[in-house]
Amino acid sequence: MFFSNSFYIALIIFAAGTVYKIFTWFRFRVGPESEGITTFTRIFSAVKGIIKTLASRKLFTVIKVFLLDGVFQFRILRESFSRWLMHIFIFVGFMLLLLMHALGESVTSNLFPGYYATLNPFWFLRDLFGAMVIIGIIMAIYRRFIRKHTDFTSHFQDIYTIIIITVILVSGILLSGIKITSHAIYQDMADEYMDFATDEELNALESYWVKNFGVVPPHAVEILDPIILDTGKELHDMSCAECHSRPQSAPLSYGMSRLVSPIATILDRLPITTILWYIHYLACLIGLAYLPFSKMFHIFTGPLSLMANAVMDEKSDPANIATRQALELDACTHCGVCTQNCSMRTVFETIPNLNIFPSEKINAIKSLASGKALDDVKFRALQEGVFLCTNCRRCTVVCPVGINLQDMWFNVREKLIAQGPPEFYTLSPLSFYRALMRVPLAGEKSSQPTQHAMDAIAEMFPFKKESEKPVLLTPSAGEGIGDDQRDIEGKELSTDAQTFAYCFGCETCTTVCPVVANYENAEQILGLLPHQIMHCLALGMRDATLGTPMLWNCLTCYQCQEQCPQGVRVTDVFYELKNLAIQKKMKKSLQTKERS
């Protein structure tokens, strides 16, 4: 009663959880494009899309992807053989255990009428599948906890997954091993099936089982006399062999039985097998009930994500793209392959923001998509992390569950930089991808985030707002141009940048600058022109140059530097000023957490 009831409770939780999760795929919003599409429309579009796909040639693509990437997991194999081996061991081993062992009564015995758990080949196979999972788990533990990388973090879900599988497996093997040694269990079976036998015969059978079946008796048993053993064998062949293969054929269980044999008689007096059975059974039920909320859910969402991405592209119905992206959030297993391949991962050394790593930012996006508001610091961290991306697509190409990560970053990025505080990293070639996407991004609006950042930096520019006001050359505290001078670490300019000192004011830099040449009213738009920036530096007014728009419109084409007769490394000076300006602004923005 307890067992079937608890099973049904677990099953109901599992089913309800799955339905809830599926519902969230139609409700959660990842990017701004999903705004304004109702849950109803999304469900309708999904049904339409699925029917259309299944009724077209794309069906073959779906089947192919399901088999190759879903079942055989070629995408993992392509990335790393050892990782594939680990996963395939756990996956195949566990699935087969589930079918043959857990569902033994309903599946295996229907397929193989002679099925009996302790009979070969089933007993051997159970241990073989168990061994596969155990090897896989050991590889996973080694990878996750022993051979650690700085960019490889473990979350609750990762640890839970390893623990639950380990508990199920270890309790099962322990149980099976102890059962082999248990004299009490042997005695129960003997009582049940050998009620016709004489005491002498029973002793002979006991000897035979102690000798050959690993039973550990609580008293002395004759195991050397060949005549007794022969009698025992006869009885065994008559009454036991039909259901019992020799335990040596189940190496894990038998090995475990040898391991516990010194204490087997003590264990036999305790209800240890019952306890282990409960642990084993309840662990399975917890695994089942919690599955939709754990990363194990990827056994469903992984293939779904792979199949959806195989037949969808950027021209697909936006409602379906929104749904796919919500589904993808559930498909992520936090395996870290994306992060290992991330083009930007070295940046973590100087900008220690975990959200640079794809496998980490997707976690923050999960909370964002569910509608939870991130606090200021988390929001900033995600905004920065999602912008520190070259859109190289590597994460998307390698993702074992086929998540279109690049599209996800793009969507989230657009949302965050449009809403959040100024993102200064937009003032770099990282924005190039946004320019390419300018037409789909609806033209004019696309430049708002960069303008926002540029305006925030221009606040530091003393010449712009009140051009009539004299700028102090010897700044006093709280006023003028030098008030924040000590804010910036490493304020010494590098040797390259110190070449500004050679400037003799010939203005060649400004004359050859294609940006200056592009404007009739260059000074109004660009603020300080290149030679003026050099001049400011010579006057010791470095901070006054930091806000000038010239810096952010610099092409870094090096014309000025190449043609300077004095060897001033103008472009390199600009780079350093840009670094300083952003450092200074970031410091302020983090202090005040200004938002708009």
Added chain:
Amino acid sequence: MKYALFLGCQIPARLQSYEVSARKVLSEALDIDLIDIKEFNCCGYPIKNFDYKAFILASARNLALAEEKNLNILTLCQCCYGSLKKAEHLMKEDRAIKEWVNQILDKEGLAYNGKIKARHFLSVLHHDVGLDAIAKKITRPFKGLKIATHYGCHALRPSEVVEFDDPVNPSIFDELVEATGAKSVSWPMQLECCGAPVSGVNDELAMDLAEKKIKNAKQADADYLCTACPYCQMQFDTVQNNIYTLRGGNPLLPSIIYPQLLGLSMGMDAAALGIGENWIPITPITQFLS
């Protein structure tokens, strides 16, 4: 000849035709071994504006990975080239930076000690392979095709760091183009910037600069622009396409990447070279083949 092929971030994601055509001409026609190093990361170019040290580290790690295999890097991108060169230069000149970088790289068992160099695709073709060897492979030279070569700033300048060609009067790209039978036209704005570095930062400025250059090349009677950098190429293709969508008018001049031009003149199949993948079509260029 053997090089570590450095693709960077743009080419695999957005300009696969560059990779495909470059591999075809280098490996198939010119017998160059291209070794792929999967661990390569971004060259650091896009982050220079806000974290110069992170940029040097990123570039130096790539150099270290190639040095581990004792291979020179061959890069197809001029911005990657400029970045790798700058890192190469600084790792030689600046001891403090070198120590800092190698200390971090040491965690992965890597180090860069200046034993290998970064090379650009065009220099490898011109200096290592040589015009004569290329000429021998040309089976279908172009006839009457006028090309405006766009060198790209980060390959040319700063010249003391990049050591690519004469920064004021470069010639290797023109000679490589002429090797295919096409004529390299002379055009005043040849060495100007394409605008890509500020694309996305100040789109109007980026489009202004691209438009000016394209018009100038057109005035010099060019039939096609030719580039050897993904940023420049996308600026002249995707962004030019954006220009006429947003500002009206018609695209003036399509742009082809050099390995496609070379591949065609070597008799390679146009589709296999990715000729059909541009926004602004370049398929008619095959009409100039003899």
